[in-house]
Amino acid sequence: MTEISFNELVYALVEHIPYGKVLSYGRIAQMLGVPHGARAVGWAMHALVYQNRRVPWHRVVNSKGRISIKGSPEGAAAQRALLESEGVVFDDKGYLDIAYYIWDPSPVEIEKIIREARGE
């Protein structure tokens, strides 16, 4: 059987984040069974830049509720603009209320998305 890559699972999960909601890198890693894989998720998002996929990457922020894109001010601005267009509000320091906007699906729902991504 063909094992689907970690990145693909990340993308599958991100594609399910509801409009106006967000998820943190660490949370995604945890959902995929890798409690300390936050950086790996960030790497997956970064890799997305070199591909043209329709993944709502802008709905992924760091645990502090802040845009985490580095080395690309324009990219960060774009992410903020996209989120604001979905109704997300940022404070004067560039933070959004992570506790309020976080998407918290049930374990069953997460499991379903993962199985679906694996084509089962």
Place this chain on the structure above:
DNA sequence: CTCGTGACTCCCC
């Protein structure tokens, strides 16, 4: 197989 990289996090000061 080893090594460097990076859109992360937690902990301490």
Place this chain on the structure above:
DNA sequence: AGGGGAGCCACGA
């Protein structure tokens, strides 16, 4: 609040 440092991971060369 904000910055420094160590731990952690998948991917590609």
